[in-house]
Every structure is written in structure tokens, then in C-alpha cells.
Amino acid sequence: MITVEQLSFGFKGSRKVINNISFHLEKGDILCVMGPNGAGKTTLLKSLSGIYQPVSGTCVIEGIDNRKARLAYVPQAKKLHFSYSVLDFVSFGCSQRKGFFSKPGKEDFDRSSEILNRLDVGRLRGKCINQISGGELQMCYFAKALVAEPDVIVLDEPESNLDFQNQAKVIDMLWELSRERKVTVIFNTHFINYAESISDKCLLMDKEHYIFGEKNALLQEEYLEEYFQVPVRKYRYEGEGGPDEAFVIRPHKLN
Template sequence: MLLKLRNCYYSYKPNEPILKNISFSIKEGEILAIMGCNGIGKTTLLKCIAGILKWDSGTCIFNGQNTINANRIKDIGYVPQARKLPFSYLVKDLVVFGRNGTNNYFQSPKKEDYDIVDSILNELGIYHIRNSYCNELSGGQLQMVFIAKALASFPKLLILDEPESHLDFYNQFKVLHTISKLAKEKGISTIINSHYPNNIMKIANKCLVLSKDKYTYGDISSIMTEKTIKEYFYVNSKLIDLNYKDKNVPSFVFLGT
């Protein structure tokens, strides 16, 4: 087991926990999707797992170590929600910051670091933009650059906060395909926050859906049901099976509230 959470709590304000009694685990190469309404605590959960926020209590075992009080967790790559950069960096210079797993802009990278960056950019199919300025990229390209930066420290666990938001359908597929490929071919486990059930059903093995007072967690097919959509999102839906290229593609049609 790569990550195991037991009875974890987190609150921004005393005695008002946002995350209550959270328990789940993730194996090597598994993809876990986190879902839930706006403001329910998904980003908070990702930040606690990544060590950006400190759990109030519970046990969080990552790679055999209890990380409940860790300041910086090695081997976790974190990709925050899409954002514009305050400064303009070349793609290769931004991605190389990921080499030491921090945003330490003052440590000079070496040639070996740039070689590793080049191979990652190549693997993600964005080598051709290595000398482009990040603030001149499209949203889809920028998202791939942030994923490259997170991969630059060779993480065992990749954490992505709504990676497909703001992207067109083609780029959503591209990002999802990349996440799935990294899990299958490199065994990189992934936790992904998403607002798109049809997307996560394409790539996730497990799913955790949060609400204010409870959550549900399990295999994706047992969790992503019409009942869960009604109970956690207050929306009526119909889950249909479509056939595409000889594969079954389960998809929700959202009918109304």
C-alpha cells in the first residue's frame, strides 16, 4: 500500500472540522478520484495529503512513514488548480524547479537536471515548447507543463487538483490519457480532484465522494452510480453504457435537479 489514511481530521477553525474521520488507501499505480460539491473540502484534502496543510489528528502512512506531522513529503508531486504565473519563465526553467521538489528559485540547476527535464517534456509530447514563455501558452499546454514540473522529482504519488478544468474536450482527453499512461506504464499512483464523473470513470480505479457530514469510498463502478449523484450532488441522472471502438464507455446524462 503506498498511502493509507486512518481517521484523519482537519479544520481551519477550532472545533469546525472540514474533513472528518477520513480513511482510505491507495496502491501503487492506482488512480483515486475525489469528488464533491464546491467548497466541500476536496482541495483541503489534497493539501493535507501533500503536507501543505497539517492534519489535526489521525494516521497518514505514505511509503511506510507516518507523515501526519511532516513539513515536506518527498516523493509526492503536487499540481495545484490551474493558475496564471506572476512571472514569465521559459517552460524548461519552470519545469526544472520541480527537480528538487520545491519552488526553490535560488538553487542553480545543473545540466543533468535539464537533461531530465528534456526527457520528461519529450515523454509528455511538449518538448517543442521547452523554450516558450509560460505566459504565452494555452491553458492545455500550461497544465501539461505543471504536470511535467511535478514529475521532475520522480514522485511515487501525483496529486492533481482539477487538472482538466478550463480545458477544451481534446485537451481534457490529452491530460487524462497522460495521467492514465503514467499510472499504467510507470506505476505512479494518482489522486485527482474532478467535477467530471464521465472523465474520472475513464481513468480512475477508486473514488471518494465527500459531503459535509459523510463520504463514500470504493471501486469506481460501485461509487459512481445514479444514487451517489443524487445523494451527493442533488441531481437526477441516468448512467448509460455506450460502445466506442469495441469498448464499453459508461457515461452519465444529467437530467435535472
């Protein structure tokens, strides 16, 4: 589905931000990208999405049913310069399916309303996109991507600005897209437990190195400590419904 070979990107006059990264994903895989700030995670996602053109290497996304695969990118939400309504903003995602110069029709607005309702933010549809909270705006960016009915969805810290309830909605939706619609999902996060709960593959990276592989192989204390440079422990809890496990990051002074 997605084959990345020796992908590198750097801004003019500076060192490469990402250097010779390679990996392969099958249709419906969920890839979690993790690492410290400044490791190049967002740059990698923008390179995979075509926002940045790599200085070398390739990213090949196979077509679906004799057509070009649709890719949707969900950035960390930023205020816009135009005062669209939330419904108008979300409906712009339909251009992925209909063409970039197409005008949304009734079906597109209905589809946009349906997605907003599924994310429990339908009450926002008539509001100005620049007059809602940061968390609400992040959900609208996510809704805009879903309206496109993508084959690949790339998300830059999808839980950013969100409360726990909305984080759970987004994570559940990503799982549903992958398992029920075979959408390939790529997202970066600082929440190790989200990566463990839904990812199939992981890519750990810092400014100099990266490692890619199956989730169960990489989400181990020794790898996480190496890349995050902080003690990481996996604890097992006995509670109602049976045992559960979670990763906990412990500041150095608490060890």
C-alpha cells in the first residue's frame, strides 16, 4: 500500500531533518510515529502527504480500484484567516473526491453534517470557524478529513488540544476506519498507551536514528527509554474486568 524508501528532507542551508527513512505499510495498517520534540516527526508526515517534497528517496502510495488513492492530512489545528462557517469548512474536504474546483452540493453538506454529528460536534455547524475553541477546531479538522473518504489518513498529534473524551472519540474512530474500511492510518503522538492500544507498526525516531517494526517488538521499555531519554515502565494493574497494563513515564527525580 505505502512504500517509503530512503526518504530524506531538509530545509535549504540546514542539515537534513529526516534522513534515509524506509518502511512499508499494508492496506489498513496503523502506523504510530513517536520520538522527542525536534526529531522530525511532523516533517516526515508532511513529506508523506506531499506538502514537502523530499530531497531524495521516494514515497509510493498504491492506487485503489483503478484510481489514485485519496490521502487526507490532519494538521495540528490553527486559526484560519477566513471566517467560514464550520459546515462550510468541513465540506471543503469533499474536494478530495469531487475535484479541487468543485462546489459542495446538498449531498456534501449532508455528509459533512453527518460526520460532525458522529463526532458529537454537530452543534457547531453554523458557528464561525474562528469563534470556536482550539479543541473544537481540532475536531473540525478531523471531520474535514473524514468527509474526503480517504484511503490514507495522516494525522499530526490528533489528540492535541483535546480533552480525554474527544481523544477517545478520535482514537476509536481511527481504529474503526482501519478495521472496518481498511483505511491506512499514520499518526504521531506523545501518548505511548495510544500507540499500544491501536497501532500495528511503530516508527521510533530521534534526530539521528530511527527504528521501524511491529508494535509488540518496539514498544518495549529499553527502546522507549533510548529514544525518549527518560525512564519508562510498564505496569500491570489488577482491577475490575481483569488485569490491564499501561506505560508510565517517570521523571528522573522520582526514580
